[in-house]
Structures are given as C-alpha cells and as structure tokens.
Amino acid sequence: MLDVFKEKFMAQGFTEPSPIQTAVETPMLAGESVLGLAPTGSGKTLAFTWPILEQIHVGEGTQALILAPSQELAMQTTNVVRDWAQLIDAKVLAITGGANVKRQLEKLKKHPEIIVGTPGRITNLIGDGKLKLGHLQTMIVDEADELLTDETLDQIREILDATFAESLQLGFFSATETKILDELDRWFGQKVQKIDVRAIDQTQGIVRHRTMEVGNRHRADLLKRISRVDHLRALVFFNKMQELQHVLVDLRHQHVSFAALTSTQRQVEREKALRLFRQGKVDLLLTTDLAARGLDVPELPAVINFQLPKDVTTYIHRSGRTGRMGAAGLVITLGDDHDIRDFKKMMKSTDYEIKPAYLAGYQVVDTKPAKVKPTLTFDHPASATEPAGALHRVAGAGHPDSVREEPIVGVERPAKAAKKSAETPKKHRGHNKHSKKKGMRKKNRERFSEK
Template structure:
C-alpha cells in the first residue's frame, strides 16, 4: 500500500515524498482512512511506528478542506502529557503542512507564556498543548476552544496515569459537544479503554501490534545486581562497552541527579532530564544527547514518551519501574523504525515483584545474566522498596498535588485515577 491509496491530498503527498516516505506504517494504514471519514478513533500502537503522522496527516487534510475563517480560531486541539512530546508533534505538523495554508503552535509550561499568547492572538488552526499551561491561559481569557472541531489525546493512557483526568474533564467542557475525538497511545489497558469510552462516540478501534507487547527487534536482558553496586555496574557497562548513546531510566528525580553526578565523576558525559529541570536545561540536554556531545541521558519516566531519538542503541533500566506498562514505554525508545536495540535492566532483589509484573505483562520470561562481582546476596530480602517508590505505595493515597493545582476541584467523570509516580505533573 502507498500513501496515494489513503486518500490524502496532493499537497500532503508532496510533503510526505519530500521526507522520503513511500509506504505508510501499519498504524497509518489503519487510522488515516477512518479519521478522514470523520469518525472517532481509539488507536493503540507501539512507539516508533509512525503514530504521530497517523493523526497529524488526516487532521491537516480535514482542516485544509474545511471552511477558512479570517481570524483563524483553533479548530484542532492536540493534548499531550509532556513538553518534549508536544514539541515533537508540532515539528511533525510543520513538516507535513509545508504546502497547505494552516497555522500551528505549541504551548507548555516552564517557559514565558507571553510569546505563546501572542501566537494564539495572531490566529491558529492547530494548537498542541500540555493541559496545565492550556488551563492557565484559558483562565486568563487568552485562549478560546469554542470552535474546536477535532480533539486528540496523544499518549492518552499516560495522561490519565499522570493525574490529568480532572484537567482533561475541565477542558472537554470548554469544547463544542459536536466534534471528532481521537485517542492515541502506545498501550491501552482495559481500565484505560473503559475510561476512553467516556470521551469517544462509536469509535473505530485500531491496533498496529498486540497490546503491551515489546518490539521484536529489542534484545532484552536482566542483570541481577546488588542494589548498592548498580552505579558501579552501569559505569562498567558503558566504559568497557565503549557505548556512545545510552538512555538510562531511574524511578525518581533525586536518583537521576545522583546517578548523573556519579557518571560524570567516572568520566562519562551525562546529563539528567526530569520535571525539576527548567525547560532550557531539558532542551540543552536532549540536544546534546542527540548530537553526540553527551553519552548518557538519565531520565525519569517523563522521557519514556515522546522522545524521538533515531537509532538509539541502548536503554538501561537502572531501576525497574513499579508500573509494568512503563517498562514497555521505556524500552520502546530503542529498536525503532526497523533498527535493532538493546534494553538492559539492573535488577536488585527488592524489585522481584516489579520484574514478575513486567514479565506477566509482556508475556516473556526475561533472560538473566550474572556479572561476576556484582551478584546480589542470595539471602537478600525480596520485599518491595519503601518510601513511596514501590508496590506497597501504589494503592495508597496519592501525594498532595502541587499548590498551583490544588484548588482544582470537581468530580471526575472518567473514574478513579492511578497514583502519580513522581509528582512531575505541572512542571512538564
């Protein structure tokens, strides 16, 4: 199948051809036609499969064919959980809209709002936004959503997991009741599907791969390791393997900072990226990682979604995630676009429950390899970690939200939410 067979306009086909693409990915083949027909869509696809173009291309076509108003009200709203993903989506829109008369912009927190507000005043067809900043601007009367025709929730499961339910509910009340709704995500649990059905109307459900599976091209390994030796082991792997580009995941922001400092002390060019970092620092770290001036990028799960790093060879789970779906998202940063990749997890005894849950989710018994001198004590406790980082805390009362959101009230019609992992929410 070619892009020509999907019903896309000549202007979009020209932009696609300019990027060098000839064949749509499976998710694009399945999602683009029903979107062009104006139907609501619930789409599940692994990261790195062309998911973003799966909704941006048909949106550009629908809007370019619609009635153009001189003042350009926002007609398509794309909500995302993180700044990095929002910026990536806008870049995708800009590339494909080169030959159509549509304006687009992105807004997110952590930067001065004035340039963003100025762009909105000038008129936009498409707005990409994180929920927090969008609500801030709406509260100030700087943005109107009364003319939105298409709503997209990208990484919808992650947004719900991160505690954006109330924000999403509030924003939906500001939209016209008659609109097209699209929910895209790497995975959808049964609970997330149930919640999504509260937004969609008679949706077409499409999948590019079985849910919650890991990319076949990724070599997955588990290295059992004493907890206190993990830092030494990761430094050994990177230096002795002469690895040049490694994305490392920790469970907490403090853990990311501490590991980064240790890596730098060992001569590894590293930087941390998480919610406490300013947008300038995050942008600089990501740029350095992409251009090769940094060897290691140490991240919390904020980076598990939306980072587009071509041909990333290595992902290391310094700590296993306590939510098994996050494992899929983390390792999905490698093995993209047909390339091979390696995902290594450093596994300490107190993460036994986490590993079991991950293996159950992905349907695989992950192979373990011992590295001499780093093995954990065979008598070490397998009790989950404490201090709000482990399974014992998953069903407890979530931590109090950041103060700039604590006054947001109202019932949540989408159902119960899962507790936040690291309270990064508004800083994203």
C-alpha cells in the same frame, strides 16, 4: 493522503504507511472519534497529523488541539506537525508549561490553525480568557493511557467544556491499553471506535531484553562501565528523583559523559539536555518516566533501567524508546538477585524473551566470560634458594591480568638457618640504649642518697 504529502513521504524514503496510519485514515477523515492502539515507534504522530491537516481550513482560527503529557513530547509533536503543515501554509503553535507566557500570547494573536500543548497550561489560558476554542473541530489526546488519569483527566474534560462544537471529533492514541480506554464512551459521551493494530504491526526492529545482576552499592559503577561500551548511547530510567540526583553526582566525579532530563529543570535546561543527547554529544541521558514519555530519539541504541519499572506498562514504554522504525535495540535492566527474580516474575505474562547479559571488554554479550587467574612474569630463572613447592608467576595470553600460578619443581629446599652460635659475642650492655639509661638512673639515685 494529499498529493503533497505523498511526495514528501516518498522523498523521505518510505514506501508505504504503517498499519496504524492506514487504519485510522478513513474514519478520521469521516469525522469519527477513534482510539488508536499501536506499538511505540510505529508512526502514531503522523497517523493523526495527516487527517487533521487534510481537514484544516487555513485562516479560519484554531481548529485542532493536540494534548501531550510533557513539554518534551509536546515540542517533539509540534516539530513533526509543523513540518507537514507548512506544505499547506497552516500555522502550528506550541503552548506548554515552563515556556514564556507572554510570548505564547503574542503568537496566539496570529490565530494558529493547530495548537499542541500540555493540559495544565491550556486550562490556565482558557480560565484567564486568553484562549478561545470556539472553532475547534478535533482534539487529539496523545499517550492517552498517561493523560487520562487523576488531575489531567479533569483538565481534559474542562477543556472539552470550553468548546462549542456540537460533535467534536476525538482521537486517543496509545501504545498500551488501560481500563479507562475501554470506557471512553461513558467518560466523553460519544461513540469512540477502537482500532488496535498491535498484533499485526511489524515496524519495530529486533530488540534484545537483558538483565545484569549487580548489588545496589555497585550499580553506579556498572553504569559507568556500560557507558564505555562501543557505540552505545542510552536513556537511563529512574523511579525516584533522589536516586537520580545521587547517581548524577557520582557519575560527574567519575567523568562520565551524560546529561539529565527531569521535571524539575527549567525548559531551556531540558531542551539543552535533549539536544545534546540527540546530537550524540553525551552518552547517557538520565531521566524519569514522566520526563521521557513518548520521546523519539532516532536510532537510539539502548535503554537502561537503573531502577526496576513499577509495572509491565512502564517497561513497555521505556523499552519502546529503542528499536523504533526497524532499528535494532537493547534494553538492560539492572538489579540484585532479588530484583531480577521479581522482575522476571512481573514479566512472565509477556512475550519478551529476557536473558542475562555480561560485560566483556567493551561489548555487552550473552555468554558469561570465563574467569582468568591473576599471574605475573619472572624475567629470571628460579634460584636455588627458592623452596620446592613455591609458586612463581607465568605470563598469560597477552593480558596484564591473564596470568597463572604454577609450582616450582626440581629445586631442593635449603636447610634452615642454624641458630646463633654460642660463640657469638653478646652486645656490650653500654651499647643498649635502654640498659644505658637504666645505668644512669642507678648512678643518679646513688648520688642523691649520698647527699
């Protein structure tokens, strides 16, 4: 590590690099291609940033390209790399979909040494002849398990074809391992050294993994109640945009503090939503797996799975948003009894300790709160007219809902009211409006019959 990097590293309060940062440094500085596997939040971005910057020659064109699966992750990575690159006067440019193309082209004319981008926009600029990669030495594929699939895999191979380096250094980084990561040599035609520190990495803090059983109709109501928990901010994950939009409208009507981060938004809207959440101005950030992949929200207290993750890999990446770099975290998965059974069955092969959780006041607790029967308070003593065995309400332990019902004892039941006396005079027929009308109708009939 360069001396200026060491000074900055120590100034930020760190004492030693994380396992992945230590493990990939030597092979990357030697120009070798690597596959780095490490838990979420373990410092993978800096693991490839430092070796890249140590090999950069300022003023000699674009020498490193970093690919990310989303605009948000690309911008997040850009900010990290740029923060360190300024120490050696290197320029870093973000090229992502959704951003102003003309502005990006103007900045490309300044020949940045490092480009961070999304595969779609990069391939478009290469195809239009606007981006030249003739000086490229290193290409990093971040969140490789996500990017090396379907269309993005083809785009990455297209980008490689546009380079002229005889031995381009490749770096693949991920928190989870997929089949294609075991076949990188065949797909990219060169030896890729696998470096897996997941078993020894201890950078993640203590994370509680919990479930809350709730019916589908009441899931949004439970989310609203969870949002009231003290000091809680949470990323809320959905599988489908349709469900996210439905809940979004419901929460807006209930005045819940939230923002949404989706792939259908304009970039300025996405940046605003993420900024409000990171600044703590909203309590919930509703999102999907694609939009939130790899996001780093410092000291994020919780993650909520509004809809069940489709597989273990998805759960790992979702839960990895909390408990980063030693901080404590909480992951809550919502669902009815059938959902919870399926979820536990899916997670059986993992080491996660999944337990039920409950809401008690403004806290999430592991012990089910005791049910308290409702009661009211009588401010006056039982009267003699109250029947024996009747129920009265007794004040509970200082809570409006904490009351109990007890039988009133020692009070004789009064005799039933006697039937109406035969001496009670009957109402005069004329006082009955129905009888009166009947009499009038008879009188009218007689009148017309006389005519």
